[in-house]
Amino acid sequence: MPTFDIIKENTADKNSFRVQNIKGMFDLQTEHIIEHFVGNIDFDNINWNIGVIYGASGTGKSTIANKLFKENIIEKFDYNSKSVIDDMPKVDINEIEKMFYSVGFGSVPSWLKPYQVLSTGEKMRVDLARALLESDFVVFDEFTSTIDRQVAKVLCIALNKTLKEHYPHKKLIAVSCHKDFIEYLQPDWYYDTDTGKTVFQSAHD
Numbered sequence: 001m002p003t004f005d006i007i008k009e010n011t012a013d014k015n016s017f018r019v020q021n022i023k024g025m026f027d028l029q030t031e032h033i034i035e036h037f038v039g040n041i042d043f044d045n046i047n048w049n050i051g052v053i054y055g056a057s058g059t060g061k062s063t064i065a066n067k068l069f070k071e072n073i074i075e076k077f078d079y080n081s082k083s084v085i086d087d088m089p090k091v092d093i094n095e096i097e098k099m100f101y102s103v104g105f106g107s108v109p110s111w112l113k114p115y116q117v118l119s120t121g122e123k124m125r126v127d128l129a130r131a132l133l134e135s136d137f138v139v140f141d142e143f144t145s146t147i148d149r150q151v152a153k154v155l156c157i158a159l160n161k162t163l164k165e166h167y168p169h170k171k172l173i174a175v176s177c178h179k180d181f182i183e184y185l186q187p188d189w190y191y192d193t194d195t196g197k198t199v200f201q202s203a204h205d
Helices: 017-026 061-072 093-102 120-134 149-166
Strands: 003-011 032-040 050-054 137-140 171-176 189-192 197-200
Touching (some): 061 137
Antiparallel strands (some): 189 197
């Protein structure tokens, strides 16, 4: 089972007037800021397709995801074509179309635009589509954080349907401070960094 025991230590500037002022105001005795995240995500004995790491800001969700799944975390892609559809991997165009719709990127004219002119929300969806087309195991941080909540709902419903029906071999872990999308994405499991517990929903043996 994926297990983590992470200690993060940051040191503030002890010569900073503001740091010293804050230490005095709040009776802090050190400039060292130490965070400790420990736990496990017990999904070894189930078949799963979609997982979620959820928690409030500062509870370690991105740190945990990076520790456990560093090789699968999506970094920034290079987009060099005049149309985002040409930046997608070399797969059948029907697969690209299916994935674009599944992530809520359904505006066909936008498929023909360069990545740089897309809105922040559109870029997130293009990144997600490309990641899922390129890899069978994707960890996507800040999932749906840049899009409208109604759009997030529609995206999650479509994405669940597409992955479950057409790509059961793929694995997606969504990392987010939002919880509202979970009922629509219907993950097989989600790990709550606020409680340190893994909740299993629809996973099967």
